[in-house]
Amino acid sequence: MIIMIAAVAQNNALGKDNELVWHLPNDFKRFKALTTGHHIVMGRKTFESFPKPLPNRTHIVISRQKDYQPEGCIVVHTIEEALAICPKDEDTFIIGGGEIYKLAIPFADKLEITKVHHEFDADAYFPVINPEEWELRDSDLQSKDEKHLYEYTYQTYYKK
Template sequence: MITMIAAAAENRALGKDNQLVWHLPNDFKRFKSLTTGHHIIMGRKTFESFPKPLPNRTHIIITRQKDYKAEGCIVVDSIEKAIESCPKNEEAFIIGGGEIYNLTLSFADKIELTVVHHNFEADAFFPEIKTDDWELINSDFQSKDEKHLYDYTFETYIKKQKTPQ
């Protein structure tokens, strides 16, 4: 199963200048609990935004750079090769960034989305989730508090099965 996981604002903003524009500790905890022990697929810029590789995950980096090296990571030049690098019987996660999300939406079976209830200026955006293609199966609203400046909702979508005409 291929799962996209992201946090996006109401205007679908993901970040600016290769950085998140909010800090939601509970979203980080959710990301860690869902992705630990799995393969994570990302673009080169997303990988380079981390201070070091995320522990207990197999990193698959998609890049057009021919000589790109990242110690301990799998480097590929296409979405298809990234997906082929993942075990077939395990969940793998697409973790961004914006360009990778747009390229992989058709490959995904599930979306784990944190909706940040605010609009932000950004240069990377999550693709629109079309209700014809996706079904919301879980929604868990969280109110802002001393550690979270914004209200947010954890949402889970599954791809609708197309019925033959």
């Protein structure tokens, strides 16, 4: 299954200047739990936003740069190439950024969204989730607390 996973603000904001604009530790834990042991597909800028490759995951980086080859990663030039490399009988996660999400949404079977209940100034956005194409099957509201400045909801969508 091809799964897009993202934390998305009310205005579809993803981040600014190649960084997240909020900090939700429980969402990081959920991301790790869901993606560990799987292939993760991302754009070059998203990969470069990490201090190092994420442990226990196969990194597939999409880049237009022909000579781009970070250590420990598979580099491809299109979303189609990225998905062709991934095992068909396992979950594959698309982890961003905004341009990759736009390219990947036609291929996705499932969306794992953390909806952050706030609007943010951003320069990267998640595509609009069309209710004609996607069915929300699970929703779990999380309250703000001392470690989470914003309420957020885990949402799971499946392609209709």
